[in-house]
Amino acid sequence: MNKYKVTVIGMGYIGLPTSLALAYGGVDVLGYDLDSKKINTLQSGKTTFKEKGLDELFAGALQNGVKFTSVLNDIANRDVFIISVPTPYDRDDKKIDPSYVVSAFNSVYSVCKEKAIIIIESTISPGTIDRFVRPLVKEKAIHLVHCPERIIPGNMIYELKHNSRTIGCDNEEIGEIVKSIYQSFCDGNIVITSIKVAEMTKVVENTFRDINIAFANELVKICEKAGIDVYEVIRISNMHPRVNILQPGPGVGGHCISVDPWFLVGDYPEEAKLVKQARLINDSMPSYVLKRVKEIANKLGIKEERIGIYGLTYKENVDDVRESPSLQMIEYLESMNKKPFVSYDPWVETAIVPNQTLSFDDFLNKVDLIIVMQNHSHIINAKEKISGKVIFDTKHCLEGLDKLYRY
Ligand SMILES: NC(=O)c1ccc[n+]([C@@H]2O[C@H](COP(=O)([O-])OP(=O)(O)OC[C@H]3O[C@@H](n4cnc5c(N)ncnc54)[C@H](O)[C@@H]3O)[C@@H](O)[C@H]2O)c1
Structure with missing residues (x-):
């Protein structure tokens, strides 16, 4: 059993399966969300969206003691936090809207212990941690990590276990701790790099997909014209x-x-x-x-x-x-x-x-x-x-x- 107590912030499409996979893998997990209705549903033993294998994973995680809360003070004594909240973009200037990440970070930071590890799992634009999150760290020292997610809806549970993943961190020692936590459920290759490379890599992966799909879609229009x-x-x-x-x-x-x-x-x-x-x-x-x-x-x-x-x-x-x-x-x-x-x-x-x-x-x-x-x-x-x-x-x-x- 991994010795670290983990709290996942945001029980959405990514945060919930991640919490369940961690708990299933033997980690002490507490899921936290502002949305008390969502938390009530989870506390009543029901999942909040449909996904292949999610209900079975939930049953196993419940047996291993996964808990959920919408009370901020409940998360105060945890060692590791995984923030998985939305990261939309501004429709006008196309830049990231970091407000959810900033707000979730501030909540965690206001209650967490010194030396806590705070992992941003949300997809963020390259440089977000340095620009928007690091300046929020004041006298209480914490460790910042970025560990983006690659899973695809429809096959999330399989991919959580089998995908390789990236850990971006400031020092190797913290990277190894975070790696040991993800290894509780992930059999894939786990690469440790810098925060900036991890941020860029995730965005580049999705951009690669977008460009390749766009090429196929552009061919549709060309071939229509060509008959x-x-x-x-x-x-x-x-x-x-x-x-x-x-x-x-x-x-x-x-x-x-x-x-x-x-x-x-x-x-x-x-x-x-x-x-x-x-x-x-x-x-x-x-x-x-x-x-x-x-x-x-x-x-x-x-x-x-x-x-x-x-x-x-x-x-x-x-x-x-x-x-x-x-x-x-x-x-x-x-x-x-x-x-x-x-x-x-x-x-x-x-x-x-x-x-x-x-x-x-x-x-x-x-x-x-x-x-x-x-x-x-x-x-x-x-x-x-x-x-x-x-x-x-x-x-x-x-x-x-x-x-x-x-x-
Ligand atoms: N959905 C996907 O397929 C997918 C895949 C890979 C990466 N991601 C990334 O993961 C991140 C999360 O996406 P998602 O699809 O899980 O979002 P989601 O909207 O399904 O879930 C986000 C959850 O965070 C909660 N929340 C928001 N602010 C909070 C706060 N301050 N404190 C506590 N809870 C808070 C919301 O109530 C919600 O339940 C995004 O950055 C997204 O880009 C998503």
């Missing part, structure tokens, strides 16, 4: 031993890929030109999909009120809707004073957008043309039910339907 099948072009190009083009889609979303590259654009506007273009290309996809769908609807004489959006999440088989291309499309329609299309997502069980239906049958009754924005297993298994509809499949996930359109 050729983009999927055939990608399939054949990928036979080249050193080419690996990703699949295009309706855009990107989530709290990572559609956010983190902006940090580089905000801080390095003169240098991050490719990064900015990639962001703009991916953000243009929802309105591009709309253009293609309208062309089909016009050709077939389908009225706008009979067009439906299938899939509100940003990824398949998860319930996370943050920054999703469907939400971007709905916002875009609203910005043009248009009524949002009727929408449905089997993973989103409460209405979050206007004109959303919570029943698939109801959705099918209301639409003649379905824009498939997400390849949930549900739609792939519902082929018979949708076979009479016109489908625009942005995910290339459906086959063998009569009225099937794609890029």
Whole structure:
């Protein structure tokens, strides 16, 4: 059993599974969140979002004594803190909005012991710790560490265990302590480096993904103009031993890929030109999909009120809707004073957008043309039910339907 008492700050998509994995691995863990409703749910033995394997991990962690609190004083005597709170970007200047990290750090710092280890696990722009966090450290000495997370929703529990990870710290000794804590659940390679390199690495990883997705999405537009099948072009190009083009889609979303590259654009506007273009290309996809769908609807004489959006999440088989291309499309329609299309997502069980239906049958009754924005297993298994509809499949996930359109 690891001797350090760990508190995880922020019981969200990252903080909760991390707490559970630590507890499951034998670490004394206390989960802390400002949101007392969330804490009450966790204290009552229920998880707060859907994720493959999360309930089982929760059961194991409960057996190992994981606890949750929204009372700040409860966390005072802990040795190590892992801060996992949101890190949005400012929509105007594109720089990181560090306010959540700063506020969480201030809370921890106000109660923690001398020499506590405070790990920022939130994704932050390069230099954030030096610019915004280190100046908050006054007479009480603490150790600052950055340990970004790489897990993907839908496969979080597997990836927590198997991904390699990075620890950014000021000295090797602290790095080794933090490494021993993460090793309680992580079998991957754990690299120790400086804080600045760890900050940059995480943002660079997500930027790499964004740029590669943007290339596939730009090819969609080029191939449309050229009158050729983009999927055939990608399939054949990928036979080249050193080419690996990703699949295009309706855009990107989530709290990572559609956010983190902006940090580089905000801080390095003169240098991050490719990064900015990639962001703009991916953000243009929802309105591009709309253009293609309208062309089909016009050709077939389908009225706008009979067009439906299938899939509100940003990824398949998860319930996370943050920054999703469907939400971007709905916002875009609203910005043009248009009524949002009727929408449905089997993973989103409460209405979050206007004109959303919570029943698939109801959705099918209301639409003649379905824009498939997400390849949930549900739609792939519902082929018979949708076979009479016109489908625009942005995910290339459906086959063998009569009225099937794609890029
Ligand atoms: N979601 C992902 O797939 C993913 C993957 C890798 C990295 N990240 C990064 O992890 C960080 C957290 O993301 P998330 O998706 O878990 O966010 P989230 O919104 O799901 O969770 C954040 C939690 O922090 C709590 N919180 C906010 N301020 C607080 C404070 N001062 N004290 C205590 N609790 C506070 C909120 O109530 C919320 O429960 C972000 O920086 C994100 O970029 C996310």
